[in-house]
Amino acid sequence: MKIQLLATTSNIEPLVATAVLTTTSGAQPSILYERMIDRKDKVAEIIERIEVQHGSILEHNRFVWGIIAEEHEVLDVLLKTKFLTFTRIGSKDWLLSGNLRAVIEFWSQQKNENSEALLNSIKHIVPNIFSNITREKNEN
């Protein structure tokens, strides 16, 4: 399976931090978001505290990939995760998309070449989260 990241929503880590703070502080989400965009240190600090089990805060984003894969490879992924969306766009070409939670859960539950490739394709976009979850995985 060949994977190419095509697009993502913007400011993913500041939005994760905004989601965390929205649930527990009285401030308005748009104000929190503005504060988080320019505070990389604060975003990293909040992400450090995240418990990945509370996954809904990781859902305010989307990644879109172009995939080249055989049908059986796509079926294998589809059978293992409910929250990734596939569309066939050619005989071996597919459009795939999902949010950070879906990617992380797929990776943590199905450690294989495909889940590693998906996670690796986004690690530069969510470096703090990547570092957080890979540390947790190594500790376990």
Place this chain on the structure above:
Amino acid sequence: MKIRLLSYTNSKDIISKLPQLEISEAEFLSHCSFTFSIEGISRACSHQLVRHRIASFSQQSQRYIQVKKLDQNVVIPPKITEKAEREFRSSIEDTRNAYDKLITAGVEREDARFILPNATETSLLMTMDGKSLEHFFGLRLCSRAQWEIRSMAEEMLTQVKAVEPELYKGVGPYCIQLGRCPEGRFSCGKIVEMRKRYQ
């Protein structure tokens, strides 16, 4: 109420990398995503909102956030302002006093909140894929939808159309999307007016 589109997938980013892409609009929409900050709506409205299950929500928690000055943080329906504002405000004032007394008595916020009304203001982040958002507009822009969520949907559509005009061209309530009203005997009968408004 304040609505702000914070983040979205830019369709041009996808299309520019797949220039030969042949895909139906509905399928393409399912790969798009929109995240909104929704502020100052009533809990009555957020209850309706979270019934749209193919979406993600991060809402202010009344377990963690104490409701201060309830009387200044409620949504008052226009019909109540028009017909019975004094009765409404009096009830809210009583509830505020009771809530504050519970907190002062040492009742935890997660229990004290049981007394709070549907009018209590709340704010949240909401993310929907493009297809679910189209469905949301179909239902909640209908003239039969409740006024608060309809007003919210109107503002969301305006902001989505500003960034993705092609994707959401012709999107409106279901009578616009389908070309006929699906409400049967409950139809408002204003399809011509709705067409003028949304097309």
